[in-house]
Amino acid sequence: MAKAAFIGLGVMGYPMAGHLAAKGHEVTVYNRTAAKAERWVAEHKGRKAATPREAASGAEFVFACVGNDDDVRAVMLGADGALAGMTQGTVLVDHTTASAGLARELAAAGKAKGIGVLDAPVSGGEAGAKNGRLTVMVGGEAAIFDRTKPMMDCYGVSVMLMGAAGSGQLAKMVNQICIAGLVQALSEGANFAMRAGLDAKKVFEVISKGAAQSWQMENRHATMLEGKYDFGFAVDWMRKDLGICLDEAERNGARLPVTALVDQFYKHVQARGVGRYDTSSLMLLLAQP
Numbered sequence: 001m002a003k004a005a006f007i008g009l010g011v012m013g014y015p016m017a018g019h020l021a022a023k024g025h026e027v028t029v030y031n032r033t034a035a036k037a038e039r040w041v042a043e044h045k046g047r048k049a050a051t052p053r054e055a056a057s058g059a060e061f062v063f064a065c066v067g068n069d070d071d072v073r074a075v076m077l078g079a080d081g082a083l084a085g086m087t088q089g090t091v092l093v094d095h096t097t098a099s100a101g102l103a104r105e106l107a108a109a110g111k112a113k114g115i116g117v118l119d120a121p122v123s124g125g126e127a128g129a130k131n132g133r134l135t136v137m138v139g140g141e142a143a144i145f146d147r148t149k150p151m152m153d154c155y156g157v158s159v160m161l162m163g164a165a166g167s168g169q170l171a172k173m174v175n176q177i178c179i180a181g182l183v184q185a186l187s188e189g190a191n192f193a194m195r196a197g198l199d200a201k202k203v204f205e206v207i208s209k210g211a212a213q214s215w216q217m218e219n220r221h222a223t224m225l226e227g228k229y230d231f232g233f234a235v236d237w238m239r240k241d242l243g244i245c246l247d248e249a250e251r252n253g254a255r256l257p258v259t260a261l262v263d264q265f266y267k268h269v270q271a272r273g274v275g276r277y278d279t280s281s282l283m284l285l286l287a288q289p
C-alpha cells in the first residue's frame with residue numbers, strides 16, 4: 001500500500017480520492033474549501049492537510065484534480081504548492097483537464113527536482129468517478145506510468161499511456177472535439193423529431209440500436225426530450241475545454257470548424273445564465289430559440 005495525497009475534492013476528485021482510500025492506500029487530502037476535506041476524512045478515515053505542500057510531504061504519489069491551468073499552477077507551484085513538499089523519486093499526477101503546454105511546464109518543473117510528472121485527464125463524468133470507471137489518458141515517461149498505473153486503476157477502467165508529456169491532454173482534446181459536434185447533432189435530431197410530431201422517445205429507442213448510436217444518445221436522449229439538463233459535465237467546463245482545443249488547433253494547424261461553431265452555441269447557453277447545465281443543453285437553444 002502506498003502513501004498518497006489528493007488535491008482538489010470536487011465532483012471528480014472527491015470520489016477518486018475515495019477509491020484510493022477504499023483500496024487501502026494511506027491518503028492525505030487537501031481542499032481549498034476546508035469543509036469538503038473534513039467531510040471526506042469523516043467518510044474515508046484519511047488525513048487532511050492545510051496546504052497542498054503539507055499534503056504532498058511524505059507522499060509517494062500526489063494526485064490533483066482542480067479546474068483550469070491557473071488552478072493547477074496555484075496548487076502545484078509556489079511556497080505552499082505540492083511540488084515544494086515532494087522529494088526525488090516521487091510522482092505527481094495531474095487529472096485536471098488543462099492545456100498541453102501546462103503539462104509540459106509541470107513535467108519540466110518536476111524533472112528539475114527528480115519528480116516524475118504525468119498529465120492524466122479523465123473522461124466518464126461524475127458517474128464514472130463514483131463508480132470507479134473512468135477513462136484516463138496519460139502523458140509522460142513509460143517507467144513512471146508503469147509505476148503509477150496500479151494507483152490509477154483504483155478508479156480507471158481504461159488507463160492508457162498516449163506518449164510524452166502533454167499527450168494525455170492532447171488525447172482529451174480529441175475526446176472533447178468528438179463530443180461537441182455529436183451533441184449538437186443529437187440536439188438537432190431530437191428537436192426535429194419533436195417538431196415532426198413523432199414519438200421522439202420511440203425514435204431514439206430504435207435508432208440507438210443502429211448506426212447513429214452513441215454514448216450521448218443512449219445516456220442523454222430521454223432527459224433532453226424532457227428538457228432536463230442537470231446530468232453531469234457543465235457547459236462552463238466544456239467552454240474551458242473547447243477553448244483549450246481551439247488554442248491548440250491554432251498551433252498545430254488543425255481545422256475545427258464545427259467545434260468552433262458549437263463553442264459559440266455553448267456561449268449562448270451561458271448567456272442565458274445556465275452555464276452549470278450539462279452539455280446536452282444545446283437542445284435548449286433549439287427548443288426555446
Ligand SMILES: NC(=O)c1ccc[n+]([C@@H]2O[C@H](COP(=O)([O-])OP(=O)(O)OC[C@H]3O[C@@H](n4cnc5c(N)ncnc54)[C@H](OP(=O)(O)O)[C@@H]3O)[C@@H](O)[C@H]2O)c1
Pocket residue numbers: 008009010011012013031032033036065066067068070071072074075095096097098122123124125126232233234237
Ligand atoms: N465534472 C465532470 O464531469 C468532469 C469530467 C471530466 C473531466 N473533468 C475535469 O476535471 C476537473 C475537475 O472537475 P470537477 O467537476 O471535479 O470540478 P469542481 O467540482 O468544480 O471541483 C474543482 C476542485 O478544484 C478546487 N480548486 C479549483 N480552483 C482552485 C484553486 N485555484 N486553488 C485550489 N483549489 C482549487 C476546488 O476547490 P473548492 O472546493 O474550494 O472550490 C474543487 O475541489 C476539471 O478540469 C474538469 O474539466 C470534469
